[in-house]
Amino acid sequence: MRRPSHCRRPFRPLCALALAAGLAHGQDYQQHAIDGPLPVFAPALKARLTFPMAWTPQIKDLPAWRAAGRAKLWEATLQERDDTPFAPQVIATQDRGSYVARQVVFNLTATSRVRALLLVPKAPGPHPAALLLHDHGGRFDIGKEKLIAPWGDSARETAARTWADKYFGGRMPGDELARRGYVVLAADALGWGDRGPLTGDAQQALAANFFNLGSSLAGNMALEDLRAAAFLAALPEVDRRHVAALGFSMGALRAWQVAALSDAITAVVAVNWMATTQGLMVAGNNQLRGSSAFQMLHPGLLRYLDYPDVASLAAPKPALFFAGAADTLFPLPSVQEAYAKMARVWSAWHAADKFETRILPGGHAFPVAAQDEAYGWLDRRFGRRD
Template sequence: MMLEIFEKYFGKHNSLSESTKWGEEVSNQKTFDEQREIVDKLASLLYLNLSLIFREDKKLEIDHGEFKEEIIVGKVNDVYSEAVFLKPRNLNPPYPVVVILHDHGGFYYYGKERIYRQDNTQTFVNEYQKKFYSSLPWALEFVKNGFAVFSPDAFYFGKRRLSAELVGLLADDNSIDELLNYEEGSYEYIRIFNKISSQLEPMMFKNINLYGTNWPSILLNEDLAWLNYLLQREDIDKNKIVCMGFSLGGFRTLFLSSLRNEIKCSIIIAFMSEFRKMLGKTARHTFMVHIPGFTRVLDLPDVAALIAPRKLFIMQCEYDSLFPKDAMQSSVERIKSYFVNFDCGNQFEYKFYPNGHEFNLNMQKDALEFMSRNL
């Protein structure tokens, strides 16, 4: 019974019995021998199925005047999730698309909504946008500038957040009683749900490993499945696909872009460092980014090397308390050396911003400029 509960949440495709031999498929797409070696090492650490696809189960379209919002419910095996597709009003398909992979921020109740919702009744969303995004639903600015935006909920967030069944199974009675004192979706309910989800991350990390996989593999399998869904749509320009993300979204962008050549341009925001240099106080990141054994064979700049010769922009926050500054600096220097060695140094850019861990208005403008210039 316990296995069935977790299998329903994790997805049968992430179980030990599923095939994980994907490295050769990616290596055959790559140009450089060094990249093939990196793929071989990565394939020993991540348990992926590159052919997974979310099948559209339901779709709801809302007309907002300047843009249209599609809410898509998708299914892969027995797992249901949700994504949003924002379409510009003044542009005919096929659309250039920005795939935005949302961040963590301790905000589990919602996923994709944080990047585009502009509803004054969504107090928690508004506070979150104020803290990290200069109070802006920043994805809408990309839509206004002629890009469609596609954003899925990540595993453990939004429609993929912890189910009531798992909360009841894993959380302590006091936390559950406190949660049930409030109406679902209310400010206090969301606050307590976020607290419970944060407290349960270590336990969930252990259960994922006992299940026979790791957290990044589950995240990436679902990101791959949503990208495969997107690529089947006839209303997108498959030669103009950007992938970007802030914080955890930057981590997700790094790995998804490294595996799929359909992504022509990538922007990694506030998540690039050398993990080997992060021993100590900065090793307080979410469990979601930990791949057991990763630093024995690879580091984040090596994964970024797989994006070459496609376009890559890394936005670093100079006063980001989550990363040592020297590790942020050395990581982009290593990536630059890869791109130069592959004779595509002009395809890589990076910039340090004089702020903490955020994606503020100045950074948003630079991201839009980079996309517009490079697509």
């Protein structure tokens, strides 16, 4: 058998060197590629996250920047536009003094007809309105009931009171807004309340199967929130110039996201969900644990826009953001970095006075004092008496 030409006698020293080099490099290969929930090359991937579609001072055409960012966000949801008639039907009512609670069934999308809770003041309208967006919290038996008191279901009534005691100082946020003269709407996200059952462990498979179906779990939520905003704004009792999105925790992300996507939303209150990607992708943070993170991640979006960049697409709408100084889910330095980035965008719109932030002394909660401040802020923004 003939030796390869490069290993014939005159080239034997070179062949030996190549063999030695091959043996040396043969010991130098990736043997441990996973570090906890991350690949070992995560720092290299992080370094690529430059967010090229974020606002910079060099951008002068703000409407064009916002339109491009909104289009990129919508593209990342993997959803199609949906103009299905809502076809609402009230199936139950309850008198609550100055307002009426309704259970209303409507077409949230072309594929989902849902039951929502709607609160309507008795006083003559039209009224300002608030789309309330519930949190995740790892509890799926209630969704809309986390924000508006249910009736006719003792188990959910008890669960709602427990949730309000834990996160809202014992008050149902939606009912308080209705007492103040707002029309209030809350619906279940997919997997919560009527739209379950879902468990923490099942979320990952659900998200994967959305991808198998050419869709996205987070994108479906964004579409549904967009549609809920349109439904609320179109109600005859509502002053469509004054429609707020308000949410806590995952609901806060939903609130600033729908404010970025929807012209129906004219103001936003977001409580305990804002930070930078770099600040969240740290050891021990909830964002690294999978499962529930799928509800809030659009495929590929972070290659273009960071979380505060997406929220900034809502500018120059009035926006109020709350964070807890002791909230372990959202490290305060990262929150403050995100707020500073957002403030620059509102300033570029000459609307610095419309963007406000509050750092609460506690953790992951929306206490009564903060609620009162938020509702008073909304009243002022909507030209109502505080």
